[in-house]
Amino acid sequence: MKKITAEKIKEAVKEACLSIQYRYSPKMEEVLKDYMGKEEPGLAKNILKILLENSDTASENRLPMCQDTGMIVVRMTIGQEVQIVDGSLREAINQGVREAYDVGYLRKSIVDDPIFDRKNTKDNTPAIVYTDIVDGDEIVIEVAAKGFGSENMSALKMCKPSEGLNGVRQFVLETVKKAGPNACPPLIIGVGVGGTMDYAAVLAKKALFREIGEENPDERYANLEKELLIEINELGIGPQGLGGKTTALGVFIEHYPTHIASMPVVVNINCHMARHTKVVLK
Amino acid sequence: MIQITTPLKQEVLNQLQAGDLVFISGTVYTARDAAHKRMFEDLNRSGSLPFDIRNQILYYVGPSPTPPGQNFGSAGPTTASRMDVYTPTLLELGLKMIIAKGYRNDTVKQSLLKNQAVYLVAIGGAGAMLGKCVKNSEIIAYEELGPEAIYKLEVENFPAIVCWDTKGNDAYIQ
Structure with a gap:
């Protein structure tokens, strides 16, 4: 049975959280440019131009594109031939989020209880985690930072x-x-x-x-x-x-x-x- | 290019038209959900706010933390409608300009008209660029709220679009 450590999962989640905050994906940039080309000169075109510039400003200054750096949603697709060792999967995911939001100067936007207290957890955890067990011997981790x-x-x-x-x-x-x-x-x-x-x-x-x-x-x-x-x-x-x-x-x-x-x-x-x-x- | 500087002048506000792109320089206060709730608790308890709101600009934002070497974090607008319930009272107290994003309800719009105040929208998702317009920041109340604390900001050429002007024109397609 293939073994994957919790540490490796933590690192992957951390890197994923950081990789999506400071720049549009290349494909998204392309699509935005296409639409900007289709708008008549005026406010709409200017706004799209500013959004594209914002992506440059964000990556140059290592500032997140948006201050709402989201709630992390993780979709784990786990091959049934894989065993996760040396730690808990859920804790590994949350630790990855915690470390990313700390070192990345990302906003912590999660409150501990939806009705009572609403106290900020101060590390952007917990993440929303979906797991799916499938055939195979690899783990696919999909990470999104969802703005509200x-x-x-x-x-x-x-x-x-x-x-x-x-x-x-x-x-x-x-x-x-x-x-x-x-x-x-x-x-x-x-x-x-x-x-x-x-x-x-x-x-x-x-x-x-x-x-x-x-x-x-x-x-x-x-x-x-x-x-x-x-x-x-x-x-x-x-x-x-x-x-x-x-x-x-x-x-x-x-x-x-x-x-x-x-x-x-x-x-x-x-x-x-x-x-x-x-x-x-x- | 329309430039607005603080302190605000009523005659300048009266000339703004829905759809105008303006650039703001000067002092802006921040407040979003939790800060509004706290301001109302203060008002009810002591009858006053932590700062003099007369003739001021309020920006609905919860910035990301300031990284080393930067003046401020990412700082784009948050959705205004969550603050609708609080806004008319603040306008009655003399607030003159609000910057946020999204629809306002009719009560807020009528209160803006009555108090000859304006609602501007900043570009949602342009947080890094808007954060770079902040030259100085200071927390003046509710520090324990983290990103929801009230900051006094000094901004330079902060771009925003006039959404609801003093004549009651709306820039949004509804």
């Missing part, structure tokens, strides 16, 4: 099966409209359809881990992603909600079988920073 301006504008609807494709479409558009400037457009839209109420949300979050430009392998869903992106950008909300053609940069849909009585839909909104990365431990 956009998280707050996310929404769930238990649609009726009769609402069908149009139901999904309307709910996505309605959610983006309601989010308006609050979620810091341009946005990335993660949609989860199917499963149960909670699983649709997990799918929507999973969708946000996709690299920009990546499509759903099912052609019907890939087409829906493209159509929704066009329709969202026709809303005219624009960068920061001040008007323009660039409201969203990508729509990602994940789907799963569901019950005969329902069609759960979750729209999880992300901002243009889309801070996430993937590491494979072998």
